[in-house]
Amino acid sequence: MSDLLYSEIENDLRSGVREVLGDKAPWTDVLAGTEKDEPYDAALWDAVAARLGCAGLPVPEELGGAGATWRETAVVMEELGRAVAPVPFLTSSVLATAALLAAGERELLAELASGNRVAVLAVPFGTAPGAAAPTVRAEDGRLTGEVRSVADGAAADVLLVPAGGGLYAVDAADAARTPVTSLDMTRRLSDIAFAGAPAWPIAEGDGPVGAALTAGAAMLASEQLGLAEQCLATTVEYLKTRYQFGRPVGSYQGLKHRLADLWTSITQARAVARHAASCLAANDPDLPVAVAVAQAHCSAVAVRAAEECVQMHGGIGFTWEHPAHLYLKRAKSASIALGTPDRHRAALAAIVDLPPPDPA
Amino acid sequence: MTTAPPDADELRRRVGEFLAAHDPAATGRTEFLHARFDAGLAWVHYPEGLGGLGAPRALQREVDALFAEAGAPSNHPERNAIGLGMAAPTILAFGTAEQKERFLRPLWCGEEIWCQLFSEPGAGSDLAALGTRAVPDGDGWTVNGQKVWTSMAHEARWAILVTRTDPAVPKHRGMTYFVCDMTAPGVEVRPLRQITGEAEFNEVFLTDVRIPDEHRLGGVGDGWRVATTTLMNERVAIGGAAAPRESGMIGVVAGLWRDRPEVRSPGHHDTLMRLWVESEAARLTGERLRQQLTAGEPGPEGSAAKLAFAKLNQEISGLELELLGDDGLRYDDWTMRRPSEVDFTRRSPGYRYLRAKGNSIEGGTSEILRNIVAERVLGLPGEIRVDKDVPWKDLPK
Numbered sequence: 001m002s003d004l005l006y007s008e009i010e011n012d013l014r015s016g017v018r019e020v021l022g023d024k025a026p027w028t029d030v031l032a033g034t035e036k037d038e039p040y041d042a043a044l045w046d047a048v049a050a051r052l053g054c055a056g057l058p059v060p061e062e063l064g065g066a067g068a069t070w071r072e073t074a075v076v077m078e079e080l081g082r083a084v085a086p087v088p089f090l091t092s093s094v095l096a097t098a099a100l101l102a103a104g105e106r107e108l109l110a111e112l113a114s115g116n117r118v119a120v121l122a123v124p125f126g127t128a129p130g131a132a133a134p135t136v137r138a139e140d141g142r143l144t145g146e147v148r149s150v151a152d153g154a155a156a157d158v159l160l161v162p163a164g165g166g167l168y169a170v171d172a173a174d175a176a177r178t179p180v181t182s183l184d185m186t187r188r189l190s191d192i193a194f195a196g197a198p199a200w201p202i203a204e205g206d207g208p209v210g211a212a213l214t215a216g217a218a219m220l221a222s223e224q225l226g227l228a229e230q231c232l233a234t235t236v237e238y239l240k241t242r243y244q245f246g247r248p249v250g251s252y253q254g255l256k257h258r259l260a261d262l263w264t265s266i267t268q269a270r271a272v273a274r275h276a277a278s279c280l281a282a283n284d285p286d287l288p289v290a291v292a293v294a295q296a297h298c299s300a301v302a303v304r305a306a307e308e309c310v311q312m313h314g315g316i317g318f319t320w321e322h323p324a325h326l327y328l329k330r331a332k333s334a335s336i337a338l339g340t341p342d343r344h345r346a347a348l349a350a351i352v353d354l355p356p357p358d359p360a
Numbered sequence: 361m362t363t364a365p366p367d368a369d370e371l372r373r374r375v376g377e378f379l380a381a382h383d384p385a386a387t388g389r390t391e392f393l394h395a396r397f398d399a400g401l402a403w404v405h406y407p408e409g410l411g412g413l414g415a416p417r418a419l420q421r422e423v424d425a426l427f428a429e430a431g432a433p434s435n436h437p438e439r440n441a442i443g444l445g446m447a448a449p450t451i452l453a454f455g456t457a458e459q460k461e462r463f464l465r466p467l468w469c470g471e472e473i474w475c476q477l478f479s480e481p482g483a484g485s486d487l488a489a490l491g492t493r494a495v496p497d498g499d500g501w502t503v504n505g506q507k508v509w510t511s512m513a514h515e516a517r518w519a520i521l522v523t524r525t526d527p528a529v530p531k532h533r534g535m536t537y538f539v540c541d542m543t544a545p546g547v548e549v550r551p552l553r554q555i556t557g558e559a560e561f562n563e564v565f566l567t568d569v570r571i572p573d574e575h576r577l578g579g580v581g582d583g584w585r586v587a588t589t590t591l592m593n594e595r596v597a598i599g600g601a602a603a604p605r606e607s608g609m610i611g612v613v614a615g616l617w618r619d620r621p622e623v624r625s626p627g628h629h630d631t632l633m634r635l636w637v638e639s640e641a642a643r644l645t646g647e648r649l650r651q652q653l654t655a656g657e658p659g660p661e662g663s664a665a666k667l668a669f670a671k672l673n674q675e676i677s678g679l680e681l682e683l684l685g686d687d688g689l690r691y692d693d694w695t696m697r698r699p700s701e702v703d704f705t706r707r708s709p710g711y712r713y714l715r716a717k718g719n720s721i722e723g724g725t726s727e728i729l730r731n732i733v734a735e736r737v738l739g740l741p742g743e744i745r746v747d748k749d750v751p752w753k754d755l756p757k
């Protein structure tokens with residue numbers, strides 16, 4: 001059975017990341033950032049990825065990384081989720097990094113691990129593990145085609161593109177990237193077009209893309225956990241201080257019982273997210289089940305936490321000037337990202353031999 | 361001089377030595393269990409001389425496994441859940457030396473079954489409202505009143521009992537806690553038939569029951585504090601072995617789905633997969649709780665586990681009946697019986713569905729647990745209390 005607790009090192013890492021985020025990413029800054037043209041917070045990224053060294057956590061030291069594991073990476077994801085931080089960590093430090101690790105690539109990997117460059121896997125953000133369907137053609141080392149809804153596409157220096165039965169790298173400057181007005185403005189999408197873009201091959205086959213999507217789905221569960229915890233904490237604090245009918249609204253059972261149930265679901269989210277991270281770190285044979293369970297569960301918990309946060313704040317929770325909407329938009333987008341809960345349950349049904357009925 | 365408590369290696373050594381001296385195949389059941397208790401290998405976290413060695417609680421799992429492997433006789437903990445889970449820790453915390461000496465050994469060995477005389481017709485969730493009266497009488501007490509929903513009272517030799525000793529003070533202050541002899545004159549146990557047809561629980565009428573003062577647990581008027589200890593232990597998940605995937609109710613339904621393709625439908629598939637995910641999440645949460653206890657950092661997640669367990673058991677058993685269609689319309693047996701333990705898997709799906717309804721009532725209702733989580737874990741404000749400073753005798757009943 002995997003270790004489902006947090007180690008001392010993981011707790012220290014958490015404090016370090018939380019401190020930087022508290023300093024550089026208060027929600028007011030995150031909110032202001034959603035109306036700027038810059039696709040992400042470059043100063044924050046530099047602090048977390050390069051200076052704290054989080055970008056290369058799962059990368060071995062001899063390849064330029066920190067030589068830690070996906071378990072520590074998951075702790076960083078929790079904190080980034082808690083802050084809805086607008087940085088390309090999931091896309092570059094998880095998905096692209098996992099793809100390059102699986103491909104055995106070294107040069108670009110080291111640059112990602114140092115936090116100096118950002119790479120993004122060019123697939124629609126809703127793609128579930130095992131569902132990547134490349135739409136880009138490769139001919140004589142040049143790529144042609146379109147990919148819609150690529151997360152952090154505008155943040156990328158390099159695009160990792162599934163095409164022609166393999167994986168290619170393209171200099172982002174050689175692609176046409178159209179910013180998309182995204183539901184989650186803290187992790188924006190781009191539509192990307194390649195018109196004979198020069199590309200260099202990274203790997204044959206779809207193994208690295210599958211590995212990337214699996215790692216992404218596993219780590220996203222921890223981001224969703226952090227987000228849910230933050231929504232619950234914010235809501236509890238508010239309900240203690242908001243008075244209506246002469247009592248704190250937090251003394252009404254109609255609200256208390258819903259929050260008790262949410263807390264119960266969050267304790268479960270913590271266990272399943274830890275299990276998924278441990279399985280990914282150890283490349284455990286249980287990984288496919290652990291990831292599907294984590295995504296099916298944590299996606300739903302994060303959305304519920306954010307929705308309750310809005311509802312229990314009343315009118316103020318519905319305003320632009322309150323952080324609740326940042327969390328709601330991130331939570332709902334994240335529940336669709338890398339496969340909806342329903343997709344993950346369908347995948348699970350196949351793995352654990354609980355098939356759907358035969359079509360009549 | 362104090363010696364350090366034994367570690368895992370030392371316990372393994374002691375179990376080996378014990379088994380060498382007491383061949384399970386050649387030793388009588390009672391004799392074996394007595395000897396195991398006296399060797400401190402019963403509940404290893406209990407103090408020396410009381411069945412334990414003061415070892416970390418987390419090591420119990422391995423000790424039990426070693427005895428099971430050796431084919432040692434069991435003390436059948438499933439038949440004495442209230443004794444082991446609630447009476448024993450309360451006696452340990454509040455009992456006199458004589459009480460511990462008298463009660464713990466036969467309790468652990470399964471020679472004496474215990475029941476819990478707490479709930480009354482007028483006091484369930486609001487246990488502190490109870491009205492069973494204990495009045496001083498010579499060198500002891502005389503007790504009159506009625507208890508209800510008393511599981512396994514028909515099997516029990518002893519009971520833990522909370523009574524009212526001072527009606528003139530607010531309810532939490534005037535209670536006193538006793539150990540009650542279920543064979544004493546004036547104790548009458550009547551079966552209460554439940555929705556499954558049988559009677560696990562009973563009404564217990566106490567009429568002029570004499571209880572010697574030596575059987576009082578804790579001080580006069582201190583009953584609420586003692587009862588709180590009992591209830592806390594009721595909700596601590598006692599770390600057994602890690603549950604494998606698909607254990608419990610979900611395994612039953614998953615097996616049905618695999619074995620009988622004709623029961624499958626798209627809507628039920630969706631429900632099944634949701635419940636499978638929730639069961640796996642609950643299982644991992646239980647495992648995490650065990651790891652927390654082992655690491656010596658117990659969290660409040662135990663209450664979450666009970667809430668989740670009740671909801672899941674009810675939903676899964678409901679799905680099982682629907683999957684079965686016509687077969688779900690049949691029931692195995694409504695005969696009134698008085699069972700000596702509860703077993704979910706041995707009976708029919710209809711029984712499982714009905715019995716699971718008790719999971720959100722027994723041991724504190726799910727509503728009360730949500731209050732506890734909201735107030736003690738999340739720190740939300742308490743309920744408005746209209747009864748706090750009112751003498752018990754003046755409360756509306």
Ligand SMILES: Cc1cc2nc3c(=O)[nH]c(=O)nc-3n(C[C@H](O)[C@H](O)[C@H](O)COP(=O)(O)OP(=O)(O)OC[C@H]3O[C@@H](n4cnc5c(N)ncnc54)[C@H](O)[C@@H]3O)c2cc1C
Pocket residue numbers: 253475476477478479481483484485486508509510511512561718721722723724725726727728731
């Ligand atoms: C199978 C089974 C075995 C049992 N075994 C034992 C036993 O061995 N010994 C023993 O002493 N007792 C036993 N009980 C009794 C059990 O502890 C009580 O039934 C339980 O505490 C609820 O009390 P009540 O039945 O009086 O319901 P009530 O307290 O009257 O509750 C009625 C409803 O009101 C709700 N409610 C009450 N107060 C609040 C509140 N403040 N906020 C929100 N909702 C509230 C409850 O959740 C419930 O839905 C057993 C019960 C069952 C079902």
